[in-house]
Amino acid sequence: MNKRIVSLSLFVTVLTLVAGCWDQVQIEERGFVVGVTIDVPRSNKTEEKANQEAPDKPKGKQRFLMTHQIVIPGGLISGSQGISGGQNTTDEAFLNLVSEGDSLFEVSRELSTRISRNPFYQHLKILVVSEEIARQASTFTDAVDILLRDPDSRRSSKVFISKGDARKVIEVRPKTEKIPSLYINSVGENINKNSRMLPEVTIGDVHQYLLNQYSFALPRIVAEKEEVKVAGSAIFSAKNKLIGFLGEEETEGLNFLTGHVKGGLLKAKYKDDLIVLNIHGAKKSVEADIRDKKRIKFTIKIQCEGTIFESYAKIDLLNAAIMQQLQAAFAKEIERLCRDTIRKVHHDLKADTIGLGSHLKQNHYSLWKQIRDDWEQGQKLFEKSEIHVEANVYIRNIGGINK
Secondary structure: OHHHHHHHHHHHHHHHHHHOOOOOOOHHHEEEEEEEEEEOOOOOHHHHHHHHHOOOOOOOOOOEEEEEEEEOHHHHHHOOOOEOOOOOOOOOOEEEEEEEEOOHHHHHHHHHHOOOOEEEOOOOOEEEEEHHHHOOHHHHHHHHHHHHHOOOOOOOOEEEEEOOOOHHHHHOOOOOOOOHHHHHHHHOOOOOOOOOOOOOOEHHHHHHHHHHOOOEEEEEEEEOOOOEEEEEEEEEOOOOOEEEEEOHHHHHHHHHHHOOOOOOEEEEEEOOEEEEEEEEEEEEEEEEEOOOOOOOEEEEEEEEEEEEEEEOOOOOOOOHHHHHHHHHHHHHHHHHHHHHHHHHHHHHOOOOOOOHHHHHHHHOHHHHHHHHHHOOOOOOHHHHOEEEEEEEEEEEEOOOOOO
C-alpha cells in the first residue's frame, strides 16, 4: 500500500513538472513592445495597393497608422542610439515599425510577417493617440478597446494624447535615454515636481472613464527633436470625444480643483516683485447647495502648504504680519488659476472634468438619480451651476538666510 502511494506521488510530481513548461517561449525569441502610437494615415497609397490586390475584401470606415517601438537588447549594451523607420543595425537600442490598415488587431498581427521575434506586449509602457484620432469618439474608443481585449497587453500602460502626429513622439532622440518610450514613461512620473502635469493615466483608468460616461482629462504630450514635453491636458466630453485642450496654467488650476497637486511651485507678486513657494501638498473639499436643483451652487475649498523657496522682494520674512500677507497673496494666485480653469471647462468646453457630478453621486445620491441624465446633456445642469473657489495657504518654513 505504501509503495503504491509513493509511486502515485512521484507520478503526480513528475507530471506537474513536465506540464509547467509546455508553452514556454525563450526570452531571446520575444520582441518586447514598449511603445505604441496610433495616427491617421497621411496618404492613400497603402489602401490603394490593398484594393488592387483584393478589391472585394471587407473594408472599415477608418484606417489607422500604428507605430510599434520594439527593444533591441544588443543596442542596450552597445550604448548607441536607435533610429526609426524600420532601418536596423546591430548597435540600435530600438526599432520603430510602422503598419497601416483598417483593423488595429490586423495591423498588430501584421508585424509577425516583418520581424523574427514574436511581438510581446506585457512590457508596454506607453500608448500615444493622436489628436486627430481622439477627436472621433468611436475611433478613440476602438483604439483603446483592442488593448483592453488583448490578454498580452497591460492595463497599467500610460496613455497620452499628442498635439499633432503621435508617431513623432516616439521618434524623438533623447540624450539621456536609449529608448524613447522609456524616457517618456519616466517623464510622465514627475508629477510631484510640477503641478502643471496631470497625474498619470493608465489604460485601465481610461476604461473606467469610458464606462462611467463622465467627462475626463488625459495628459497632453508634445514632441520636439530631442525631447518631449508632458504638460497641459486633453479634455474629453461625456461622449468620449476630444473637445479641446487646457494649457499648462489651466491644467495647474484643474489639479488644484481636483486635489491632485503633489508638488511643484507657486509664484505670487508682493511689492512688485516675485515670491516663490515650494508646494509640499494640497487638498480640497467640496460643499454643494442643492436647494435649487436647476442651479446648484458649489464651493470648492483648497488648502495648500509650502515653503518659501525664492524671494526677490526685500521684506522681513520673520514678521508675522508680512507672512499673513504672503499667504494671502499665494491664496489669491491659486484662486486666479482655478477661476481661469473654471472659465474654460465650465463656460467654454462645458465638460465636468472637475468631478462635481461624482461629488453629487457620492454625497447626494437621491438628487443625482433625478438629474444624472441632465447633468452634462439634456437640460445641461452642469453648465447652469455656480462654482466658487476659496483658497488658504499655510507657509510652514520661510527658508530664510537673513532678514
